[in-house]
Amino acid sequence: MRALVFDGEKLEIAEVPFPERGKGDALVRVIAAGICTTDIEITKGYFGFTGIIGHEFVGRVEDAEEGHLIGKRVVGEINIGCGKCDCCLSGDPRHCPGRKVLGIKDHPGAMADYLTLPARNLHLVPDEVSDEEAVFAEPLAAALEIMEEVDLRPSSRVALLGDGKLGQLIAQVVALSGAELTVFGRNERKLALLRDLGITVTSDTPSGEYDIVIEATGSPKGLPLACSLAKPRGKVVVKSTFSSDKAMLDVTDLVVRELTVIGSRCGPLPPALRLLKRGLVDVRRLITAVLPFERAIEAFSLAKERDSLKVILRMDEGS
Numbered sequence: 001m002r003a004l005v006f007d008g009e010k011l012e013i014a015e016v017p018f019p020e021r022g023k024g025d026a027l028v029r030v031i032a033a034g035i036c037t038t039d040i041e042i043t044k045g046y047f048g049f050t051g052i053i054g055h056e057f058v059g060r061v062e063d064a065e066e067g068h069l070i071g072k073r074v075v076g077e078i079n080i081g082c083g084k085c086d087c088c089l090s091g092d093p094r095h096c097p098g099r100k101v102l103g104i105k106d107h108p109g110a111m112a113d114y115l116t117l118p119a120r121n122l123h124l125v126p127d128e129v130s131d132e133e134a135v136f137a138e139p140l141a142a143a144l145e146i147m148e149e150v151d152l153r154p155s156s157r158v159a160l161l162g163d164g165k166l167g168q169l170i171a172q173v174v175a176l177s178g179a180e181l182t183v184f185g186r187n188e189r190k191l192a193l194l195r196d197l198g199i200t201v202t203s204d205t206p207s208g209e210y211d212i213v214i215e216a217t218g219s220p221k222g223l224p225l226a227c228s229l230a231k232p233r234g235k236v237v238v239k240s241t242f243s244s245d246k247a248m249l250d251v252t253d254l255v256v257r258e259l260t261v262i263g264s265r266c267g268p269l270p271p272a273l274r275l276l277k278r279g280l281v282d283v284r285r286l287i288t289a290v291l292p293f294e295r296a297i298e299a300f301s302l303a304k305e306r307d308s309l310k311v312i313l314r315m316d317e318g319s
Contacts (some may be wrong), residue, residue: 004111054111145267154178162216
């Protein structure tokens with residue numbers, strides 16, 4: 001089958017062996033896959049991953065022990081727990097110490113004709129949600145995870161640093177809470193997309209004191225800046241992952257102002273699918289291009305451009 005493979009130095013489209021479905025797994029024919037910032041960081045050395053990349057996908061189940069799944073469109077939780085540790089047994093495979101992660105850690109990814117995942121990881125896509133919209137389920141779930149981690153109220157003053165792919169989704173999710181949100185960004189085109197939704201945006205140098213600061217810059221400089229904006233005893237939610245050196249913090253300031261810094265990763269897929277079904281989050285405005293898989297290398301180059309947001313690969317076109 002066809003797949004987009006990273007060998008540690010370069011990306012290439014290659015013919016790879018067909019995946020074998022293990023016990024409890026489902027075989028999924030991939031319909032479409034999205035290019036995430038994490039995928040781009042992997043090509044820079046993030047996590048030391050090599051192999052088939054990609055973790056944002058929608059597909060159709062072709063084989064599974066659970067017959068009701070066969071033929072259905074699905075998206076999937078990307079973390080694959082061992083099923084035996086305390087985290088897995090308590091229903092939290094995302095933090096299983098031996099977990100595999102689709103297209104990121106020890107498991108072939110979604111930019112291929114087929115993938116396998118445990119059937120328990122899959123969620124049915126509502127008919128009202130298009131293939132391209134469904135690709136956003138995983139990153140939208142990551143945005144929703146913030147709501148699980150901080151007490152976000154209509155009275156909260158919130159600063160969001162970052163106007164990129166994830167920042168756009170976070171802004172729409174936070175706006176649903178009624179909180180007083182300001183998005184700080186550098187790209188006027190991307191800020192305009194949020195301004196059109198009635199969200200307060202600015203390209204000015206970030207300043208002020210906020211109850212909650214969400215860092216989604218994708219830069220090592222983002223976290224120190226986010227901490228500087230939090231009021232005493234404020235909360236800083238960190239979303240960025242990158243391949244470069246770790247961000248440097250003024251730990252003394254962190255202690256003196258008693259800040260809470262929260263790492264935030266994957267989130268709940270069912271609520272994300274509900275938001276997409278009800279049209280409460282507009283993801284179509286975030287699609288820069290939809291390209292056939294044969295143009296995957298070109299698609300990655302496009303995804304790296306400053307004005308780009310989501311670039312989607314259609315596996316079922318051009319084959």
